[in-house]
Amino acid sequence: MSIDTEELTTCPARITLDASQLAFFDGLPSAAPSLQSELGCELEHGHEGSHAALGQQVEATMWWLQWTLSASEINPYTWCPAQQAPGTQSRNDNDCTLFDGHLGRHSSATTYWSADQAA
Incomplete structure (x- = not known):
């Protein structure tokens, strides 16, 4: 099976996650609804x-796991403030679902969009 990069977003x-990372998430004051032991990168391809x-x-506070081929760490962030529909008061499917300061394009619940679309 191959990955078609034309359709991959x-x-x-x-x-x-290793045992210490799972223990960290389990120790947070708000229990995760269903903590997964395997996570996928949420940034754009x-x-x-x-x-x-x-x-x-x-x-x-959003706790994001960040990793490379040689290391991983858990970092606290807030939501990215970008919105496809600026001026809305509450978070919705048009807001960026990534962390503040992320690299690359913004992502909503349904699609990626460029930074100038969020302005």
């Missing part, structure tokens, strides 16, 4: 820098 990289996957959200 998200990065295909995956990571399996072909992105630069480390891979990233949302591990868990606790109130306004």
